[in-house]
Amino acid sequence: MKPSIYITRKLPESIIAPLQKEFEVDMWEHEDVSVPRDVLLHKAESASALLTMLSDKIDRELLQRSPSLRVVANLAVGHDNIDLEAAKELGITICNTPDVLTETTADLTFALLMATARRIVEADRYVKEGKWKSWSPLLLAGLDIHHKTIGILGMGSIGEAVARRAKGFNMNVLYHNRSRKYAVEQDLGVQYATLEKLLTQSDFVVVLAPLNEDTEGMFQEEQFLLMKNTAIFINAARGPIVSEEALEQALKRGDIAGAGLDVFEAEPIDADHPLLKLHQVVALPHIGSSSKETRYGMMALCVENIHAVLKGKKPSTSL
CATH class of the missing domain: 3.40.50.720 (NAD(P)-binding Rossmann-like Domain)
Incomplete structure (x- = not known):
């Protein structure tokens, strides 16, 4: 059975295509609406990887309920939405997108x-x-x-x-x-x-x-x-x-x-x-890194990090 990836916001098909070749990819259908908490919890329970937004709460409850989870790639340089201590205890790799933005x-x-x-x-x-x-x-x-x-x-x-x-x-x-x-x-x-x-x-x-x-x-x-x-x-x-x-x-x-x-x-x-x-x-509506070039770069880095971890390699950026 292929590892599964859940993406919490609709991203361009061109970005996720490399993941779809090797993994099962499921993605929230909305571009500008956050995934509801109950949906996120349900999807995370069987996911090997999550590609998340800063608005997604990746707390101890979610991490403990996700036995297959190996990596969370956050589409941001910040990570205050993630319980890093819980992730470390559970051996889950947390990645962000510094430098590119x-x-x-x-x-x-x-x-x-x-x-x-x-x-x-x-x-x-x-x-x-x-x-x-x-x-x-x-x-x-x-x-x-x-x-x-x-x-x-x-x-x-x-x-x-x-x-x-x-x-x-x-x-x-x-x-x-x-x-x-x-x-x-x-x-x-x-x-x-x-x-x-x-x-x-x-x-x-x-x-x-x-x-x-x-x-x-x-x-x-x-x-x-x-x-x-x-x-x-x-x-x-x-x-x-x-x-x-x-x-x-x-x-x-x-x-x-x-x-x-x-x-x-x-x-x-x-x-x-x-x-x-x-x-x-x-x-402004929290658009600090929102240029097309940079947002595509951030997405690509998240995809790269997820691919690396699921293939047993070291991600380019991790916390």
Whole structure:
């Protein structure tokens, strides 16, 4: 009997074709709807491999109920949806998709920063809604980006890529990380800072840290009060790092000038969420790595990793 693979979102046939030649492949029929929990549990019970999305909860219950499971390939660099400890205990290989999405996510992060600072989304709506009747000196005036200070929380590969882009805008780059990166400081000309210094001195605070017990809920009222009232806050990492209630109040009080968000505490976000009612917020549907080239690359890497494990070989990327 061939090993079976369950894919939790509809992917292009061209991507899964290599797996179909050697394995039994079953795939959720929807591209933009998450597989229900009960369906996922049922399918996982007999699967040798899972190709999962960040929205799929791969917890201890699921892993323990899946005796044939050998590998989970997560279509993301993050893995906070997976119980890594349980997987290790059960001998299940967990793979993710780092590196392939680094530059694409950095592009989106910097685009989000620019759109928020220069009020691009507001300006687009202004024109399309027929409000542009004349020109005035301060019409939709935003904030400069060049020669400002950017503070990057989380200097991993994506953080480094954002820092390189910032240097192209002649920005001063501060960073805060769990450990200092002396080689990066030398190569990119960035400066390590305590979190407090980063928050107080930065014109743009960009969150790119992983979600873990140290970063969950890191941004509360206290952190926003430390920031400049002209500062822009960007979160392209994970929603639960930030208290959305604290962010909302900081924006309403004018403690900070604006926010660009690609991630939220609960996703997808409800249309009547209070943050979406604020004109100084630019909101995106978690599309940091969403270019066609990169998403296809991520899918291909997942397929490659699954094939390797099921053939008794070492995957290209594993946790």
